[in-house]
Amino acid sequence: MAAYMSMGEAHRRINEYLNRFSDAVSYQDGKSLSRLLSISSDSATLLSLADALNTFQSCYSGILTVVLCKHVMLFIYVEIFICFADANRVISQSDKYSQYGDILVPIFRAVRSYRLRNLVESYLAFEKASNAFIQEFRNWDSAWALEALYVVAYEIRILAERADVELASIGKNPEKLKGAGSFLMKVFGVLAGKGPKRVGALYVTCQLFKIYFKLGTVHLCRSVIRSIETARIFDFEEFPVRDKVTYMYYTGRLEVYNENFPAADHKLSYALTHCTERKEANIRMILKYLIPVKLSIGILPKTSLLEKYNLNEYSDVILALKRGDLRLLRHALNEHEDRFLRSGVYLVLEKLELQVYQRLVKKIYIIQKLKDPNKAHQIKLDVIVKALQWLEMDMDVDEVECIMSILIYKNLVKGYFAHKSKVAVLSKQDPFPKLNGKPVNS
Amino acid sequence: MSLLHSSERPFEVVHDFLFDRTRSIRQDLSMQNVTGDQVIHMYERMVKFHIISHHHLHRSCGTPNIASISHLNMEQLMKALTTLFNLYEVNRASNSTYKNEAEFRSFYLLLLMGSNNQGESLSLWLKRVPSVIMKSKEICFARRILRYFRLGNYKRFIHTTEDEASFLQYCIIEPYINEVRMLALSYVSYGGYKLQPYPLVRLSTLLMMKESDTESLCVDCGFEISTDDGSEKGLVSTKQSVICKPTKGVQKYYPLVSAKIERLSAELSELL
Numbered sequence: 152m153a154a155y156m157s158m159g160e161a162h163r164r165i166n167e168y169l170n171r172f173s174d175a176v177s178y179q180d181g182k183s184l185s186r187l188l189s190i191s192s193d194s195a196t197l198l199s200l201a202d203a204l205n206t207f208q209s210c211y212s213g214i215l216t217v218v219l220c221k222h223v224m225l226f227i228y229v230e231i232f233i234c235f236a237d238a239n240r241v242i243s244q245s246d247k248y249s250q251y252g253d254i255l256v257p258i259f260r261a262v263r264s265y266r267l268r269n270l271v272e273s274y275l276a277f278e279k280a281s282n283a284f285i286q287e288f289r290n291w292d293s294a295w296a297l298e299a300l301y302v303v304a305y306e307i308r309i310l311a312e313r314a315d316v317e318l319a320s321i322g323k324n325p326e327k328l329k330g331a332g333s334f335l336m337k338v339f340g341v342l343a344g345k346g347p348k349r350v351g352a353l354y355v356t357c358q359l360f361k362i363y364f365k366l367g368t369v370h371l372c373r374s375v376i377r378s379i380e381t382a383r384i385f386d387f388e389e390f391p392v393r394d395k396v397t398y399m400y401y402t403g404r405l406e407v408y409n410e411n412f413p414a415a416d417h418k419l420s421y422a423l424t425h426c427t428e429r430k431e432a433n434i435r436m437i438l439k440y441l442i443p444v445k446l447s448i449g450i451l452p453k454t455s456l457l458e459k460y461n462l463n464e465y466s467d468v469i470l471a472l473k474r475g476d477l478r479l480l481r482h483a484l485n486e487h488e489d490r491f492l493r494s495g496v497y498l499v500l501e502k503l504e505l506q507v508y509q510r511l512v513k514k515i516y517i518i519q520k521l522k523d524p525n526k527a528h529q530i531k532l533d534v535i536v537k538a539l540q541w542l543e544m545d546m547d548v549d550e551v552e553c554i555m556s557i558l559i560y561k562n563l564v565k566g567y568f569a570h571k572s573k574v575a576v577l578s579k580q581d582p583f584p585k586l587n588g589k590p591v592n593s
Numbered sequence: 594m595s596l597l598h599s600s601e602r603p604f605e606v607v608h609d610f611l612f613d614r615t616r617s618i619r620q621d622l623s624m625q626n627v628t629g630d631q632v633i634h635m636y637e638r639m640v641k642f643h644i645i646s647h648h649h650l651h652r653s654c655g656t657p658n659i660a661s662i663s664h665l666n667m668e669q670l671m672k673a674l675t676t677l678f679n680l681y682e683v684n685r686a687s688n689s690t691y692k693n694e695a696e697f698r699s700f701y702l703l704l705l706m707g708s709n710n711q712g713e714s715l716s717l718w719l720k721r722v723p724s725v726i727m728k729s730k731e732i733c734f735a736r737r738i739l740r741y742f743r744l745g746n747y748k749r750f751i752h753t754t755e756d757e758a759s760f761l762q763y764c765i766i767e768p769y770i771n772e773v774r775m776l777a778l779s780y781v782s783y784g785g786y787k788l789q790p791y792p793l794v795r796l797s798t799l800l801m802m803k804e805s806d807t808e809s810l811c812v813d814c815g816f817e818i819s820t821d822d823g824s825e826k827g828l829v830s831t832k833q834s835v836i837c838k839p840t841k842g843v844q845k846y847y848p849l850v851s852a853k854i855e856r857l858s859a860e861l862s863e864l865l
Contacts (some may be wrong), residue, residue: 198853397775408716495716501740549799553748554776559784560745567830570795571787 154207163237166202167328168196169248172255177423179291183299188302189285190265190277191309201266204259253283253388255571265310273325274307274314278334281307285341294347301351302337304358307331312365325376332362332371339375347385352385353394360401367398369405396422400437406441408495412590415444430551443496446472446503464490475510478542504590510552511538512575513583528577532568535575546574561592608646608662615639616669619676633684636677637693639763644700645671648764652846674701682721695729696759699721702735706742722728734758738787742769751801755849760857771847774800775814782816782830790819791828797850806847814844 160478164217168187175184190197242248242255261276262439281303288296308331315325318473330368335355342352356375363371379385379398387395402420425460426433440464451469456462484500485489493495512530515538532551538545546554555575565578596667619639622632644705650663674697682692719727726732741750743858750773754766777800786792797807808826811818817829 171788194823252682369717492716498743504744550748551747553746553780556780556784557745560780567784567786570787570791571788571789 154204158206160537161203161206162241164199165207165241168200169242169245169255169458172251173248175430176251179293181295184296184299188306188308188315190261190273190411197262198266204225204238204263205266208263210389210536222237227359228487229231245265251283253404254287255279257283261310263408270313270317271327272311274310274331277306278330279308280415281334285338289341293352297348300338301354304335304355307334308358308362311362314439328362328366332366333361335359335362339378343378349384350389350391352380353390353398357394357397357401360398364401364404369408371580372405376405392425394451396433399425400440402432403437404495407444407499414445415440416448416588419444435462438462439565440492440496442501443499445498446506448590449506449589450588465477468503471507472503472510475507475512475514477507477511477539477544480504480507502591505561505563506586507556509558509583511535512555512558512564528566528582530577532573532575563591564574595826604634608666608761610647611642611645612666612669612815615642615673619673629684633680633691636680637697640673640697640700643667643673644761644764648767651768658826666798671704674704678721685723695726696761698726699731699762699764702732702739703762706739706766706769718853726750729760731762735762737797738766742773745773745776745780747773747780751849753798754803754855755851760854760860763854763857767849769848771810771845772839774802774847776808778814778816778828782828783832785828785830787830789865790829793818793828796828801850802847803850809845810847 171183172187174180175187186194186196237255238259238353242252242259248255255375257276257280261273261280263576264270264272264276284299284303287301296398303343308328309332311327314327317328318325335358339352339355339359342355343367356379359375360372362492380389399418403415403422406412406415406418419437420456422440423437425436426437428434438456438460439462442457442462445452446465446468451472452465452471456464457466457469464483464487467479469481471480479501484497488497491500512535515530516527519530532555533557535551536546536548539551552568552570552573554565555568559566562577562584565580565582565584566576568575599772618635620753622635625787646666647670649662650659650666653659678701681691684691686787701718702715708714722732734753738750738753738758740746742755751770754763754770758766759842776795781791781796793811797804804826808818817831819827819829822838
């Protein structure tokens, strides 16, 4: 807890905050306003405000105890007088501040509660303040307060997440984040207009994405995406780069879930190229999804890239693709199963099996070509069975024939198989077509 | 539950009656916010009911009415399963591990075969499954089946199902077996040697069908059958790469040739 603070000092700090707030609004200083609202940042300003508010409050309750004890001490009289002018009255008794009372009163409560780690209380108060803020924001001309709005959007998500953790820990239903989502949809509606405020819509969209991904209600992203991409008021190029990168990252991830690889490649690559070099953590996040996509369209990243961004969980997968080593692929998937499942790329990686088979058959072909170029294009299915056995993979001729038929159908191998003689006959020209940036045919 | 097997009334009527009853029970239970072993047991039985209904409805693919009943049934099945999983989680504090949990979790996985965004559903869902369950034989089986389905490995899909599926798991997988068979015909026809039609006998064993059924399916899908040497019938290869849907609107049902599955089917009443 804070060191002892006198009532005078507490009063001074509260007034200072209120002054800064009203100045920020009068001078349309978005940056200053945003600093006053970032509750979770634990900034010096807000910490000192919180302590001041708590001093007021504890003095108030302290007085009651004293009165009850019937010990009246003279030197307390002055303190009592100031105490009864509690923080809310400071706001309401001044014209300068009272017009923003609907924002300030709950903000004070949110700041206090956050300091005391009452996260649900803090969220509820902040939500109330945010609703009032939006009402004012609507009336302000120009987009001067966008930065403050961004902070409000960010804080509402963060505070909701923390409130939900608190709720879950006491066995209650964690539904604050969901509520934050509804609030942000409202904010989106406020920004979706013709004026200059509309460039803020993408930031709010990204906050919504983060909420939906966290809650697992990813399908709700669709309606926001539709608004951004089809509404005529929005021009994607007008949005700030930072927001475009985040947007492409999340929509790219959605494409990965849907296994729509060309689109995923396009979006995640956009995010990668437009992301500043020094934001290594962000680049790593993008690559985590881009690599499986690239692998699925036949493009293998260099080892140096994996090492630079600490993505070594993919090394064995890539090695398996290069070698045609099915056992290694299965092993790699097994070893990092939790990680791949959590990020949602497991199924994408599993499907790489077909390309691994292609590579294996190609290797057999190359070896045969060295021995006897004229007969190389005929591969006995038994030879493939043996090669797989050597890799400790137990497959019979029927299954090998099945796999060959899949490879041929999906154009990973050109040729045909003769069932009676149990031979795969490869085309003499380009028997193993490269994917060249296209996904495997379905 | 024995009502389901009385052959006096038509299946739809019985299903309807039980459907309403189970739905009301579930609504009551959720309103009362009850949890506990008994509730779990009740939900497990309700899920079984829906799975078996699903199985019957799929086999009686005739009237258009069936399609809507089937859809509603599937909806309720998913709801019941989801609630059941929440119950497992809530009750996990007490030391019991539910002996059926692994199997019921595997049902959800198998049901994902039909969905469009498997990646998202799967990864979100698997996050919440305890690792003990993840290592269980039922979950491993379901994941393998899902993999075979996605890769198009018709041989393993059909044979592993026959070999390892429990009856309820089989009920869920069955509708996909025909889909995989049609895929197999396409692959074999596309990649086969055009001078040697693929013997139907062989194909039937591979796809676990009666030879006459195999022939029907080929014809339904628009493939050509040839008679080789006057006796052996074969699937003619063409570079026709499109999988054709059967000419009739609704898929015909072709049973799996398996003594084991037949036996399990007959033992159905024991399960409930």
